[in-house]
Amino acid sequence: MNNFQYKNPTKVLFGKGQIENISNEIPKDAKVLLLYGGGSIKKNGIYEQVKTALSKVNVIEFGGIPANPEYEVLLKALDIIKEEKVTFLLAVGGGSVIDGTKFLSAASLFEGETPWDILSKNIRTEKGMPFGSVLTLPATGSEMNSGAVITRAETKEKFAMGGPGLFPQFSILDPEVIKSIPKRQIANGLADSFTHVLEQYMTYSVDAKLQDRFAESILQTLIEIAPTMLKDEFDYKAASNFMWSCTMALNGLIQQGVPSDWAIHMMGHELTALFGIDHARTLAIITESHYKVNLEDKQEKLAQYAERVWNVTDGTLEEKALAGIEKTTEFFKSLGIDTKLSDYTKDYIGTAEIISKRFEERGWKGIGEKGKVTPALVEKIVEMSY
Missing domain, CATH: 3.40.50.1970 (Rossmann fold)
Structure with a gap:
């Protein structure tokens, strides 16, 4: 740690x-x-x-x-x-x-x-x-x-x-x-808080066992309550767990003593700035491509996530890691959230180059937990998200 x-x-x-x-x-x-x-x-x-x-x-x-x-x-x-x-x-x-x-x-x-x-x-x-x-x-x-x-x-x-x-x-x-919040915004809140946890958890192990368990428990809670939160009738117990999970996901606790990523957010912010897409939905757009491009560095944690959060028990380390990515995309879709940029705009061609150039102009040579996501990799990730 x-x-x-x-x-x-x-x-x-x-x-x-x-x-x-x-x-x-x-x-x-x-x-x-x-x-x-x-x-x-x-x-x-x-x-x-x-x-x-x-x-x-x-x-x-x-x-x-x-x-x-x-x-x-x-x-x-x-x-x-x-x-x-x-x-x-x-x-x-x-x-x-x-x-x-x-x-x-x-x-x-x-x-x-x-x-x-x-x-x-x-x-x-x-x-x-x-x-x-x-x-x-x-x-x-x-x-x-x-x-x-x-x-x-x-x-x-x-x-x-x-x-x-x-x-x-x-x-x-x-x-x-929460009684008066539209279901679209509830879905956004679930996806946003879920990704907040992933950004602080889906990196590499430093043997911070408690932080990992904290993060996994928030993810499991969000998965468990999501169907209830999206129903028409209000459930105070589910709402309480939802509200506190969102707060705990980003109050700094699970980030202590561990590396964190935030590359998904940095790319997602650009999609919101360019197209006005809901913040949470930009995260869902980027997540799968980001993890696939950085599979080698994130494989161990992705496999752990698949096992502990999604109960994936079969397969090699890589197969479990890929299953974890797939389960994440399925979760976003279960919330009614599309996961491709082309689902939101027809003007997506050239977006990857624009974002990559912006990162270069800001002097961002590499983002992510190891600083290895270069502007060139950003371009690849965004393009894969089309």
Whole structure:
């Protein structure tokens, strides 16, 4: 097992009725900017719950943060933060709203030339404006980590950011909110969290037995609850396990002491930036090709995954590894998620070259757990995903 240091300062308030406790977590003299997305929270009752809980707090609002938090939109919120002298941010939404709030947390205290530098120059945020979150869509794990991903529509770019200053001070996780989530977004959440685990697990062994078992247990839980989550009727027990699995998939715990990959995400981000495809679905597009191209390096872990998660017991190491890849694709399809780029756009020809060139221009010589996925291999992987 590799050396590591681990600290997660986010306080989690989990379960029914926790929204009413928001005011206990925010300084009484704070000036709060309430941030949300397209307005679904005003239709499902969450907005009213939050406003009631904040009745004694000075609150202004900013809505309209899109599904892929957009830089230009966030700059408008940043202007409000500075003009109104906001001191606390509250994200009410899914990963996109929370990610956008993290950007604003960083940008509000950033002393550089332009906030875009935080993203384009990968500047870590050591201290940001304090913020909390009310999770309405489990998927990204942003409610308990310090990372975010922001899109710039003007240039069709999508960059990650982060740093120890970007952990939410608190996050409220009430599984009841899942009642109103469309099944397409539930499927996305299952696929997104599943891939988050794979990115931290499907590398090579460093004999971190507990981390492997943690990762496998999250995968097994997501597989077990997926059919129930996609049914029309709401199941609170399944919803609770779904919400907590999504959080545990990316709160840093299973990443400690082990190598991680993230190449699937880096390629997937480009597909979202170029075509506007749902983030989770871009991951499903890339996963099979990525693992097949890197089969030699990932074979041992893929075979272990096939045995422990999918109960594949027959075959050679390579055969088990390939079975694990096949089972993963089948799982995505069972969620109603297509796994080829051509399923989403007719304009896919040339995409592999565009993404490979972007990586070259950014100086990314090699990504993945061993840095061996060169721009040339990226081109091959994306092309195989057509």
